[in-house]
Amino acid sequence: MLKRLSSISVHGGENRIFESVTTPIVQTSTYFFKDTHQIKAFIEGKYHHYEYGRYNNPTREAAERKLAALEGGEHCILFDSGMSAVAATILGYVESGDHVILTDDCYRQTMQFIEAVLPRFNVNATIVPIRDYNGMENSIRPETRLIFSESPTNPYLNILDIRRIAEMGKDHKVVTVIDSTFGTPYNQRPLELGIDIVIHSGTKYFGGHNDILIGAVIGEESVLSPIREYQRIVGGVPDPHGCYLLIRGLKSCAVRMEHVNASAMKVAEFLEGHSMVRRVYYPGLPSHQDYQLASRQMKGFGAVVTFEINGEWEETEKFLNGLELCLLAPSFGGPETLVTHPASMSYYSMSREERIKQGILDELIRVAVGLEDTQDIIDDLNQALNKCS
Ligand SMILES: Cc1ncc(COP(=O)(O)O)c(C=O)c1O
DSSP: OSHHHHHHHHTOOOOOGGGGGOOOOOOOBOOSSSSSHHHHHTTTTTSOOOTTTOOOHHHHHHHHHHHHHTTOOOOEEEEEHHHHHHHHHHHHOTTOOEEEEEESSOOOHHHIIIIGGGGGGGGEEEEEEEOOOHHHHHHHHHHHHEEEOOOOOOOTTTOOHHHHHHHHHHHOOOOOOOOOTTTTHHHOOTTTTTEEEEEETTTTTTOOOSSOOOOOEEEEEHHHHHHHHHHHHHHHOOHHHHHHHHHHHHHTHHHHHHHHHHHHHHHHHHHTTTEEEEEEEOOTTTTTTHHHHHHHOOSSSSSSEEESSSSOOOHHHHHHHHHHSSSEOOSSSSSSSSETTTTTTTTTOOEEEHHHHOOOOTTTEEEEEESSSSHHHHHHHHHHHHTOO
């Protein structure tokens, strides 16, 4: 009955107990049994009962059902942050001596987890340059457990050929994982392209209001079960109130995505025409390296637009300090337009030399377009750019 994404966003997965239109927040950490007969029936699997908050919760389950339905997966497991979801997915799958493959253009903490944490458990990784599909295939070994990728990427919004990676995984019997946070199920459908596991930082577009941290892992139960087992032991579950806010955010996600897809496109076009902008990175622009692939693979290109100021650090600072409407903050996917300066924000702990080697220039800016009027966002960027010449 619920065929289209905006209808699934609103009605999918809801747990409408007490005839409430919205799923209630079941704020409890544990559940009681009426007597020992009930315990026995529960243990024998004859009776559905909640047991303990780390294992499940009715509000969390509703959010998980809604997200699984939106992404087109059998099940979803929620975590207390996107990074918790990334870490649990990898740790659910690997043991000492195993190997994973990661594309080099990925969320910085994912890279840090794979490069700095996994070797402590004798798990090795090969980091392959994005678009080097042959290099990726040649890196697969008998002990390779996962191919972990991300698309679109941050901050350059590079696009991976998702189907090609999925086929490679199937050919070599290696589980494929994609962090689709920048994509969302509205703009791309990794499971339909053959990927095994989709990860999201629900902190972004799903929550949609810059007020929760949440993560999600979606796929068939057979591929999720090691991750579910890991979570049962270690935790990292979101609290019921956070799950409620996720459900609430998801209800408007389809319309928000439609709006930001259109708004960001206009912002990208505006930036491309401004004399104080050297270069714009947005997969919806024909000037983007992956424009053709993005146009085939995606329905929309999301809220994030990256650009280089036509200047150096000094001009970049003038631009950042000149903004009046947009806020200087990390993250994306919420109502407020957020502007990030990767060199002084997410990459501040790196030396300039190292940072530039990774492509993070002093004059690089990321704009996460929000829900304000598009013209107001453009006017603010325009007046700030005019101040830095
Ligand atoms: C692509 C991507 N993956 C994972 C994460 C981590 O998510 P969280 O901040 O919810 O832990 C982020 C956060 O910005 C991200 O952009």
